[in-house]
Amino acid sequence: MSDPGPSSLQPGLSAAAARAGTRPAAGARPALPGPPSFARTARPAAPGAAAREGAAAVERPAVERILRGPSGLGTASLRLRRQEEPAAPEEPATSGPPAPGSAIPGLYHHPVPEPDPARVEEISARIKRWAVDEVQAYPPEWEDQFDGFSVGRYMVACHPDAPTVDHLMIATRLMVAENAVDDCYCEDHGGSPIGLGSRLLLAHTALDPLHTTSEYEPAWLASLQSDAPRRAYRSAMEYFVRQSSASQADRYRHDMARLHLGYLAEAAWAQEDHVPEVWEYLAMRQFNNFRPCPTITDTVGGYELPADLHALPAMQRVIALAGNATTIVNDLYSYTKELNSPGRHLNLPVVIAEREGVSDRDAYLKAVEVHNDLMHAFESEAAALAAACPVPTVLRFLRGVAVWVDGNHYWHRTNTYRYSLPDFW
Numbered sequence: 001m002s003d004p005g006p007s008s009l010q011p012g013l014s015a016a017a018a019r020a021g022t023r024p025a026a027g028a029r030p031a032l033p034g035p036p037s038f039a040r041t042a043r044p045a046a047p048g049a050a051a052r053e054g055a056a057a058v059e060r061p062a063v064e065r066i067l068r069g070p071s072g073l074g075t076a077s078l079r080l081r082r083q084e085e086p087a088a089p090e091e092p093a094t095s096g097p098p099a100p101g102s103a104i105p106g107l108y109h110h111p112v113p114e115p116d117p118a119r120v121e122e123i124s125a126r127i128k129r130w131a132v133d134e135v136q137a138y139p140p141e142w143e144d145q146f147d148g149f150s151v152g153r154y155m156v157a158c159h160p161d162a163p164t165v166d167h168l169m170i171a172t173r174l175m176v177a178e179n180a181v182d183d184c185y186c187e188d189h190g191g192s193p194i195g196l197g198s199r200l201l202l203a204h205t206a207l208d209p210l211h212t213t214s215e216y217e218p219a220w221l222a223s224l225q226s227d228a229p230r231r232a233y234r235s236a237m238e239y240f241v242r243q244s245s246a247s248q249a250d251r252y253r254h255d256m257a258r259l260h261l262g263y264l265a266e267a268a269w270a271q272e273d274h275v276p277e278v279w280e281y282l283a284m285r286q287f288n289n290f291r292p293c294p295t296i297t298d299t300v301g302g303y304e305l306p307a308d309l310h311a312l313p314a315m316q317r318v319i320a321l322a323g324n325a326t327t328i329v330n331d332l333y334s335y336t337k338e339l340n341s342p343g344r345h346l347n348l349p350v351v352i353a354e355r356e357g358v359s360d361r362d363a364y365l366k367a368v369e370v371h372n373d374l375m376h377a378f379e380s381e382a383a384a385l386a387a388a389c390p391v392p393t394v395l396r397f398l399r400g401v402a403v404w405v406d407g408n409h410y411w412h413r414t415n416t417y418r419y420s421l422p423d424f425w
């Protein structure tokens, strides 16, 4: 069957591209009133600005340059690749477990430059002050685990285009808060599937506020200070909305609602000790997913992907594929950690082994292939979207998501405090 081409795959794309700036000012996006913000560097200030931005975007040399990304030593991971030029997967090691800090043999990925050590140091110090002094995110006995998580290195690797440390702190606080909820409500720091729905819903109101009567509001406000996950969500969100537009904040709330839905499906299966079919597991993991992290790449980068371009089906597919690849990376790197945790912890290799009746090794290797297929699909769909809709914010956003995917792999690979690989090679 012949390739129908990107535009026929993406209904509404050319109209949206036109709205984003390839038409004269009358059809361009109006400037929306936003919350007080600092350094939203690339947000169009006026309708005419969007039109000018779009006109520049259709110049082919600019499109080629953005798709190609920067050149020079250490910049390979910032490029948006096309499917016809994939990076070669690593050859499997001859035998024995890979050395600590190695990539999973055969895993399709792109190396990143070492994150800027000065930024890592500053973020690490600032995030600890926030966690300890502002939100009391963890008790003193968890300090080693907090340090071992290396969230500063994680976020600097994932957001190399953040204009300032303040922008990076937006992502770093949210990452700590998201993990506090996962650890304390769902997993091994006091979490349980029992009663999870109620805990998640009440915590979600720290992101998506309750609008109620004056009689009931004080009790709700007090609840937001009543445990570490809610204090962390509340504070991280306050910082985020100061820097994001209203639609970026709404995007984030929607992604977090998706995440909480995924946690609930995982918990329901855990309560019944049920192993879903592989496709069902993948559906749950599309929601219990890193998605809320790459989708703030524009806020952290100091610009905005307009809401109608974010909503395009083609963009939604690219985001979902990227989120799924990053999350299966977690399943693969955290496999031995989860095997050694109490009870049965579902991840893709475990579900494949159980449902398809294959050995643990074959299931793991099949999960690597699933990951690789997701990565290839992400990259080819992103390249098709970039070619069909060459608006600067779209191209920068797609590149930001791709760089987040690569930074996430880097962090999992190098986080030998948390993760180690099985002996399957």
Ligand SMILES: CC(C)=CCC/C(C)=C(\C)COP(=O)(O)OP(=O)(O)O
Binding pocket: 175, 178, 179, 182, 259, 288, 289, 290, 291, 292, 293, 327, 330, 331, 334
């Ligand atoms: C940061 C964020 C939005 C996380 C949400 C989902 C999540 C916790 C993951 C995708 C990580 O998976 P998992 O719970 O298996 O984490 P570890 O393997 O324990 O690191």
Ligand SMILES: [Mg+2]
Binding pocket: 330, 331, 334, 335, 338, 347
């Ligand atoms: Mg895991």
